[in-house]
Amino acid sequence: EVQLLESGGGLVQPGGSLRLSCAVSGFTFSSNSMSWVRQAPGKGLEWVAAIGGSGASTYYADSVKGRFTISRDNSKNMLYLQMNSLRAEDTAVYYCAKRIVSTKGFDYWGQGTLVTVSS
C-alpha cells in the first residue's frame, strides 16, 4: 500500500524558515518523481515544486523560486521542502504527491501539513 506522510508544519513568523518532510512507503521511491502542492485556506491547489527520481532535476513555481528548496534522500525514502523567507501568502496546507509513472499528474497524495506564517 502506497503511503505518504507529511510532517514539519507549524506556526512561523514572516521571514522565518521551516522544513517539511514527507515519509513514503509502498513503492520504489527512487524511481519516481515527486512534487509538493499547496492549498491556502479556502483556496485552490497550487503546484509548488518537483524533483526527479535521482534528485538531479528540480523545478519550482515562480512564487517560491529562490526561497524554497526541494530535495530527497532515497536511502531513507524521504522527500523534503526547505522553506526560507516565508511570507504570509505562503500560509497553506502542503501536500507531497507522487507523479504518475510515465506520464504527468499525481496518483498518490499525503494528508497534508499546515504551515501558518504570522506574527
Next chain:
Amino acid sequence: QSALTQPASVSGSPGQSITISCTGTSSDVGGYNYVSWYQQHPGKAPKLMIYDVSNRPSGISNRFSGSKSGNTASLTISGLQAEDEADYYCSSYTSSSSLYVFGTGTKVTVL
C-alpha cells in the same frame, strides 16, 4: 502562470449527468494530453479521478469520464450520486516556467 478557468459551481440531481469545463491555453491544456482531474472532499487530500485527458485509474468508477477539445478539457460525471459532492480540480502540464497548473476549482452540489 495563470490558473486554468473552471466554473465556480455546478449542481445536479441524483442520477443526472453534469459536466465541468477547464479552459486553458495552447501552452497547457491545448498543447499537451496531460490533463488530470482531482476530487477533494472537505478536509481531505485530493484524489486522482482522470489522467491523460480521459484515462481512469484503477478503482475509479466509469461514471467519471474526461475529454478535451482545443484549449478546453471537460470532466463528466454521469449517474450523479450523493458521494460525488465535492470540489473538483483540473490540472495540466505546462510549457511555462511552472511545470503544472491547476484549475480554479469547481464545487459540485448534489441537489
